Amino acid sequence: MSTSSTGVSITVLLPAGRLPIDLMEAIQEQATKYNLGIYCSLMQNIRLINVPDDVAGKVRDELALLGATFKGPGKFPLPRICVGKPHCSFGLVDTEKLSNELLARFENREKTKAKFKISIAGCTVGCSWTKNTDIAIMASRVGYSVYVGGKGGMVPRTGIRIIKMANKQEVLDIVEQLVEFHDLKTKSKQRMSKLINDPEFPFSEV
Ligand code: SF4
Numbered sequence: 001m002s003t004s005s006t007g008v009s010i011t012v013l014l015p016a017g018r019l020p021i022d023l024m025e026a027i028q029e030q031a032t033k034y035n036l037g038i039y040c041s042l043m044q045n046i047r048l049i050n051v052p053d054d055v056a057g058k059v060r061d062e063l064a065l066l067g068a069t070f071k072g073p074g075k076f077p078l079p080r081i082c083v084g085k086p087h088c089s090f091g092l093v094d095t096e097k098l099s100n101e102l103l104a105r106f107e108n109r110e111k112t113k114a115k116f117k118i119s120i121a122g123c124t125v126g127c128s129w130t131k132n133t134d135i136a137i138m139a140s141r142v143g144y145s146v147y148v149g150g151k152g153g154m155v156p157r158t159g160i161r162i163i164k165m166a167n168k169q170e171v172l173d174i175v176e177q178l179v180e181f182h183d184l185k186t187k188s189k190q191r192m193s194k195l196i197n198d199p200e201f202p203f204s205e206v
Pocket of ligand 1: 082124
């Protein structure tokens with residue numbers, strides 16, 4: 001939950017960018033009841049804005065009844081994904097399924113240090129900004145590639161490819177290695193771009 005002069009914000013996490021109908025209805029109900037704004041975030045979540053301090057707890061409780069989870073310190077980042085197969089004619093893989101598998105891999109992780117993002121693309125077009133994300137998985141006709149160290153911001157950079165023609169298991173293992181390396185080398189907040197030149201970084205560009 002974040003605070004501003006116009007109240008607080010509550011970000012409802014939407015794995016794979018999916019918005020369940022019952023949750024959508026509950027969000028609409030709360031927004032109507034308390035005159036809240038609804039912002040669709042760039043990370044494919046929903047952010048309720050202008051939430052008065054004295055109702056924030058009630059709003060969260062109502063949404064939590066439907067299984068909603070909320071952005072907060074230590075949460076493992078949800079991958080930003082493209083719509084993928086079978087919803088895009090270029091899609092080579094089911095990006096929702098891959099995202100869910102990746103999240104399942106980290107579901108018992110108690111605290112993730114900020115700040116890195118993950119993205120998944122169902123083909124080499126890379127609609128989910130794969131090459132400008134800290135950790136990115138991109139499907140191709142010959143397997144997956146993983147990119148590391150991409151970012152946007154004032155000094156954008158393109159991530160480096162650390163593996164190509166990989167299978168899904170290899171990709172999940174590599175993401176875990178990267179997350180562990182980030183954890184080991186990060187005190188509070190750290191982009192992956194700062195870590196790829198570390199002498200102990202376990203991968204090279206391919
Ligand atoms: S990255 Fe490829 S599969 Fe995903 S939406 Fe774009 S064109 Fe479609």
